[in-house]
Amino acid sequence: MNKTSITHFDIYPDQAQYRPGQQGNAIIELEAATDGLFQVDVEIYRIEQLLSAVKLEVICKAGERTILSVPLVLDGEEWESYGIQARLSQDNQILLTKATAYDIADHWRRAPRYGFLSDFRAEEKGKLQDVESLNKFHLNVVQFYDWMYRHDELIPPHDEFLDPMGRELSYKVVREKIAAVQQKGMAAMAYGAVYAGLKDFLEEHKDWGLYKRNGEPFHLIDIFYIMDIMPGSPWSDHIVEQFRQVVEAGFDGIHMDQYGFPKKAFRHIGDKEELVDLAECYPLLIDRTKEEVLKINSEAGLIFNNVGNYPIHKTAMSNQDALYIEVWPPVIHLRELKGLIDNAKALGSQKQVILSAYLPSFHPKAGHDPEWAENGAVLTMATIFASGGYHLLLGENMKMLTTAYYPDYAAMRPSFIGEVRRYYDFIVRFGKLLYDHHLDDISFTYTGGVNTEITFAGDSEFAPNGDIGKVWTLIKRLPGYQILHLINLVGLEDDYWEHGKKQRPIRQNNIRCTVLMEHLVEGVYAASPDFPSGEVLSLCYEIVEHEQGQALQFEIPSLDVWTMVYIKWADQ
Numbered sequence: 001m002n003k004t005s006i007t008h009f010d011i012y013p014d015q016a017q018y019r020p021g022q023q024g025n026a027i028i029e030l031e032a033a034t035d036g037l038f039q040v041d042v043e044i045y046r047i048e049q050l051l052s053a054v055k056l057e058v059i060c061k062a063g064e065r066t067i068l069s070v071p072l073v074l075d076g077e078e079w080e081s082y083g084i085q086a087r088l089s090q091d092n093q094i095l096l097t098k099a100t101a102y103d104i105a106d107h108w109r110r111a112p113r114y115g116f117l118s119d120f121r122a123e124e125k126g127k128l129q130d131v132e133s134l135n136k137f138h139l140n141v142v143q144f145y146d147w148m149y150r151h152d153e154l155i156p157p158h159d160e161f162l163d164p165m166g167r168e169l170s171y172k173v174v175r176e177k178i179a180a181v182q183q184k185g186m187a188a189m190a191y192g193a194v195y196a197g198l199k200d201f202l203e204e205h206k207d208w209g210l211y212k213r214n215g216e217p218f219h220l221i222d223i224f225y226i227m228d229i230m231p232g233s234p235w236s237d238h239i240v241e242q243f244r245q246v247v248e249a250g251f252d253g254i255h256m257d258q259y260g261f262p263k264k265a266f267r268h269i270g271d272k273e274e275l276v277d278l279a280e281c282y283p284l285l286i287d288r289t290k291e292e293v294l295k296i297n298s299e300a301g302l303i304f305n306n307v308g309n310y311p312i313h314k315t316a317m318s319n320q321d322a323l324y325i326e327v328w329p330p331v332i333h334l335r336e337l338k339g340l341i342d343n344a345k346a347l348g349s350q351k352q353v354i355l356s357a358y359l360p361s362f363h364p365k366a367g368h369d370p371e372w373a374e375n376g377a378v379l380t381m382a383t384i385f386a387s388g389g390y391h392l393l394l395g396e397n398m399k400m401l402t403t404a405y406y407p408d409y410a411a412m413r414p415s416f417i418g419e420v421r422r423y424y425d426f427i428v429r430f431g432k433l434l435y436d437h438h439l440d441d442i443s444f445t446y447t448g449g450v451n452t453e454i455t456f457a458g459d460s461e462f463a464p465n466g467d468i469g470k471v472w473t474l475i476k477r478l479p480g481y482q483i484l485h486l487i488n489l490v491g492l493e494d495d496y497w498e499h500g501k502k503q504r505p506i507r508q509n510n511i512r513c514t515v516l517m518e519h520l521v522e523g524v525y526a527a528s529p530d531f532p533s534g535e536v537l538s539l540c541y542e543i544v545e546h547e548q549g550q551a552l553q554f555e556i557p558s559l560d561v562w563t564m565v566y567i568k569w570a571d572q
Contacts (some may be wrong), residue, residue: 005033006095008065011042011086013072013102015185016113017140020077020106025069026084032060038090042070045083047430047566048525048536076104079111083429085534099534101138101428107299108141108187109321111431113424114303114354115139115186116395117177118406120147122160122170124177130397131180137394137424141187141301143255145406147174151196151224154242155249164198164223167407178250187252187301192243194256194285194304195235196224208235210265210276218262226259228267229281231288240289247293253301253321254289258282260307260328279311283318290319305356309340316347323349324392326356326404327497334379334487334495335466338387338474342441345388350437355384356392356401361500362410363402372500374416378423379487379505380497382529382562383466385427386474386485388435394420419529426529433476433483433566440477447473452547458511460490468495471508471559482515482567488559508559514544515552519569524552530560539565 008031018024028040037059044052051073060066073082081103088096105111115134134142146163149156156171163169178188195210202209202217202225209217210226218226227235243254258278266273286304293300301321306312308328316323323344331340337355344353357380360366361373377400384391393401398417399409412420427434443464447454454475456462461470467489474485489495491506524539531537541554556565 005036006088007031007033009088009096009098011084011098011100012136013100013138014069014135015102016135016138017108017111017185018072018074018102018104019185020104022074022104024072024074024102026072026100026102028068028070028086030058030060030066030068030088031064032062034062036060036090038088040068041087041089043085044073045085045429045536046080047083047433048523048538051082072102074104077106079103079105079431081429081431083425083534097533099422099425101425103138103428103431107321109301109352111428111435112141112322112352112354112390113137113139113427114141114143114390114392116143116145116392116401116406117181118145118409119396120169120173120177122168122173124173125170126176128177128180130395131177131184133398134181134186134395135184137421138428139394140185141189142181142395143189143191143392144174144177144251145191147191150198150201151193152198152201152238152242154190154192154246175250182252188250189253189255189301189303190246190251191255191257192239192246193224194239194258194282195227195229196220197227197235198223199225201225202227205234207268208233210262210267212262213266218265220259224259226262226265228276229278229285230267230276231281231284233267236285236288240285240292243289244292244296247296247300252297252299253303254293256286256289256302256304258305258307260310260326263310279314282311282315286315286318286320303354309343312344313347316344316349316351321351322354323347323351324354324356332496332498333466334383334489334497335472337380337383337389337497338466341384341387341389352390352435353388354390354392357384357497358401358403359393360402360498362400363408364410366402368500370413370416372502374413374419375501375504376497376499378419378561379489379492379501381420381423382487383497385423385434386487386562386564388439390427422532422534423529425534426527429534430527430564433478433481433564436478438478439483441475442477443473443475446475453516454484455514456511458508460508466495468492471511480569480572482569484513484515484565486511486556486559486563486565488561505561509557511556511559513554513556513565514546515567516546516548517543517550517552520571521552522568522570524554524565524567526556526563526565528560528563530562
């Protein structure tokens, strides 16, 4: 029997994330075109360390889906990440290999892999494939986008209703999907705009609105009118109570949205006009909301949207569970995505960073070639993940966001779904090396220019600046590790993160790396979401003389889009 007789082989955890003390299983799906006896070897790793190995034998009937389960190692108390390798064999011949990952955390804020749901039509009742797909990408916190009756009255008065955009929705379906995501170890976050009232609401409460200097009300598309969020305002009392009711109704938290404007506006108090600086109001509203929802659910979460990074400098230290940034121009280059993440981390909140970076090149009406869009998407994902950020991109049933209005999502081609799953497997398995709060970015002090602590040699240039036509080198330090990220920008026509690309970067081969030895070495390893089977490579190295003492020298066999090399120190 050869590979062509295997019609399906997959492995994934039965939950998106596990809690301490919980049990879990890896689910293995196998289907063959002919009857046969197969062996499945399953290995569980913590980074590169083998923790468990299980060998299974299974008899398959032609055309029938066989489901197996393997107990997982779940020994973490705060946050631990694991990788799984599965090999399918017959008669001692390996037919296929698959990889997946999972993690354990005391709260999703440790690793907020954000996804979305936006389809709540009555026809969706009983259709939970979307939740299954979220699970396979390990999306552990899910935004329920535009699930509500109105922006100023969130919980629907009836099970069937029209939303402000004219969509027919079902609150029964909303509740069903809340339960389904929670069963998979995901948190259900209710979308709610902090200051959006419909036009009729403003007409009834004109002194609750925010106005331009000429007296006209601020609004978005003449549907959503901007309300006054000053502390103590009637609207603030109203919307906080709405958020409280939402958590009381079963949601796990609130996604607090804003529109990025106005930044300053006027409120009308009687015949007086008062200037409102919204940047000063947001942190107070966030803290008040979190205080109220925690009274209902002691683990209730909160995420606030810093549109275009505004006003992250004011909101970073407020009581929320992650720093969420919706990316808009003038942030247009890949290196500027890293800049957003670096800046957010530098504010010192010790919160993880999520970028909402939409990919319009996938929108069907854009008329782009799917491969063009995919070539750009992997570079955007690689940049965000290597920089230590998470990416709100995926949701529904294998769909991808293309605009700020989530129902305008796009489907991924089946061939691309597998590649994106590898990227999400990667950030789960290597979560500590990517997202630990003790990571220190030393890209501009250890390599490039006058810095010789880490040097690279190959067929192309290497630089820490994210320059087009070069290999981008991101260097991180973590107690016990030196981590080198190489992102390939060679052969690209531009470095715009929103754009697709005519081709993938030109593969780089046999990259020689020299790293000053600051500690004794236990091992040097390479891993990449571009490796089809998800393996970790142990790299051979030698000790050579260096101008500052001794150095490790090793070779990275190849670089497609993104490869991570980590040096494990023996004396830290």
